[in-house]
Amino acid sequence: MTISGPRLRTLLRQAEKTAAAGKRAAAETLYRQILAEAPDSEEAKAGLERLLNWQPEPAMGMVQTADKAGTAEKVQTAEKVQPAVSNLPHAPIEAAGDEFNLVCYRHPDRETSLRCYNCGRPICIKCAQKTPVGYSCPDCIRGIQKNYYTATKLDYFIAFIVTLPLSFLAAYFVGFLSFFVFFVAPVIGTLIGRIVFFAVRRRRGRYLAHLVGGTVVLGAIVVKVLPILLSILAMLIMPSAVESAGGAANLALFLSGGASLLWTAVYAFLAAVSAYYFVKV
Secondary structure, eight states, X not given: OXXXXXHHHHHHHHHHHHHHTTOHHHHHHXXXXXXXXXXXXXXXXXXXXXHHTOOOOOEEEEEEEEOTTSOEEEEEEEEOOOOOOOSOTTOOOOOTTOOOOEEOSSOTTOEEOEEOTTTOOEEOTTTOEEETTEEEOHHHHHHHHHHHOOOOHHHHHHHHHHHHHHHHHHHHHHTTSGGGHHHXXXXXXXXXXXXXXHHTTTOOOTTHHHHHHHHHHHXXXXXXXXXXXXXXXXXXXXXXXXXXXXXXXXHHHHHHTHHHHHHHHHHHHHHHHHHHHHHHO
């Protein structure tokens, strides 16, 4: 079976160049990587078989020995070299200094010289994510994150139920604090994040912080915007009933609290950001 696909053909050319350069461990790893994705590849099988059956020729060196008369003559000595073939099919390759036409395994149209330090696959600069020990591919990062994110669906539900009433109560009172909202809102957001964090038993989720931050904003919207919308809707549907019940006066009272609405918006932003980063970190 002939190899198809630009990425595998590039890997095959790279393996052949590596083997020709005498780097047998790297070439073996490349051949095994090709066979892992295309087990019926005759070119890869033949290349790997040649590599494994390769026998080094003795390197002839010239040394000088002195005979009894003091004359020096040159003799040839055979020096055996052991083949350095690795038995690790998936060992990462250090290809620094080599000029290979590598392509990203996620984007076959992008050439690259980077490899994931964990799995050894070539990655482009957009896919590479820097870690303290080197660049890693998105698949390896995702595998590590699975061990970090342990929150369940129930934890998401608990976070929503806990956050919404806390944000509702906080938004109701901060509207009267005016400028002091800039100092109080981050504290409230951090407190909400801490309560949620303990409510879910310190488990973390990929989107748990997003849920908490969004729910903080939702609580502020419910406490300020919803009453105004309901009053306007009531006036449009039943204007006579609303006027007789004093609804117009109530609506004017809501609209006159524009400053309170502004400070509530400031609270929603600052508290949501604080809660988000506390739960995320």
